[in-house]
Amino acid sequence: MSDPLEELRTTIRSAAEALRDGSPDSVAPTLERPPKPELGDYSTNAAMLLAPARGRPAREIAERLRDELGARLGPSAERIEIAGPGFVNIFLADRWHRDSVVSLLGAGEDFGRVSPARPERVLVEFVSANPTGPLTVASGRGAAFGDSLARLLELTGSRIEREYLLNDVGGQVRRFAESIAARMQGREPPEDGYRGEYVAELAGELAGEGADPADLEDLAHRGTEAMQERIEATLERFGVRFDTWFSERSLHEAGKIEAAIEELRERGHVYESEGAVWLRTSELGDDKDRVLLRSDGEPTYFAADIAYHRDKLERGTERMIDPLGADHHGYVPRMRAAIEALGHDPDLYEAPIMQLVRLVEGGERARMSKRKGEFALLDELTDDIGVDATRFFMLQRSHDTALDLDLDLARSQSQDNPVYYVQYAHARIASILRKAVAEGSLEAAAGKADAVDGARLASAAVDEAALTAPAEPTERALVKRLLDFPGEAARAAQRRAPHRMAAFATATAADFHAFYRDCQVVGAGEGVEPARLAICMAAKRVIARTLGLLGVSAPERM
RNA sequence: GCGCCCGUAGCUCAGUUGGAUAGAGCGUCGGUCUACGAAACCGAAGGUCACAGGUUCGAAUCCUGUCGGGCGCGCCA
Known part of the structure; x- marks a missing residue:
């Protein structure tokens, strides 16, 4: 099995089943990390779940569970303790941690991937902003969320389609055309029209192409097409691609x-x-x-x-997810x-309802209204703080919480942006691996230092000395964090909560930095060095993939 | 008035299908570069988890009510 935690969970479940003694209720015990490292590597509440049905104190059941677990885990477990109201705390051997890293690397890109025999067909329709103006920051939040959710669902076993509905007919489009016409004739757009500057620019362009201001249908057509192009370009730059641009007009026709x-x-x-x-x-x-x-x-x-x-349903869609604005x-x-x-x-x-993005500038909140023409554009924001920072910022918080984005802060402190914290960890690992290559302790694929291949490292780490090397506490903590990746991704997907992956990325980076402080890698000595190189490799991969789920890049150098 | 979302550290927010002493970033104060990247690390200070009840071995998490904030309640999209 390529997922050590899943294996552990199975062991606990079978131990708990053995204690059931014919009681009808089956149990779904937790496998979690205790709040403090002194309490063990993992713990389960299985005994507390069994206690009511068995009519025995939880701690008594826990003692029997400890024996069952001990027999099943063998040398993987150092010891098993009972604590609190009946938690069973498992202390795993260093060897278990070492073996786990090897399985993680061996799993490659399949680590965390769920491949059901029959994947659910899910259509994620998002952004779908009217093609009557450029994309705003608010649309950007929807774009970041929808795309990241799609990536998560793809990883965890859904067949995903990304779709954008173009509202290319109707009252808004008519008002848009009227607004263009007004600008072409040097008039102000109507009260309920579009008054943004881009309308005047567009009017100028269309006039140059010889468009007729009296032909509203033609203006609507040309106008929305121009806006769609602009929206596509903005999204492309933002790292979001749609499988389908669906025209509302086509439904009418x-x-x-x-x-x-x-x-x-x-x-x-x-x-x-x-x-x-x-x-x-x-x-x-x-x-x-x-x-x-x-x-x-x-x-x-x-x-x-x-x-x-x-x-959508007639096309075979089995689930429809439409992130909507508040x-x-x-x-x-x-x-x-x-x-x-x-x-x-x-x-x-x-x-899923996307709560507002409020831009704060000069200590004041600027509300956005496309119709009034005063709005912050997604492109402007990415010009300021970059695509990576924008996406990470927007995905850091739950979609159902209003987001205050302080422009002054984002500009002046872009260095302190949390995305750099995670990216820095990745670049630091890349740097260590380059050094290992330079010193000859690691073989690079195709002779390129940046292309160190985990498979080669995995085979190096299978060396018995590396597997039995003792592990530092921060080393063990980092390994356990990396093993959480599949579970975290599954939870984030199931809860429709990409922001959990932003939190996971930060936690992983923090664990790596702590490991880096305590553990020399290159030149650490026989056995230890290859073992730690394997951890670095695994950490690099997990961070890169987590950032990838958010649509954020993982640079080799910064 | 009705509906949905939210209320957690000075600020911005995680944590919510019930679990152990509630976390992170920023900000403040004090430390750490003669080993692989100091965009980093370590320590300190900082909390009636809006408030009041209830459910139970156990509640930030579930239930009821109150207060405060956001959004919505078109033969607009």
């Missing part, structure tokens, strides 16, 4: 909106009132019913969005209702 309404009607969820066509969402958990077709016969955005999600959270109940009305389980539609 293919008659899919009528088809969706027709299906809802057949299922008995549609009625007419006041000249409009309504969906009875209030019977499916929404506050009130919603309009599908306005009294003028035009479909609402909601109707188009139902058709869109129906289309200002759209009221939309979720009606979409769930619509999916249920279409005969599907509403739980396969998830809408």
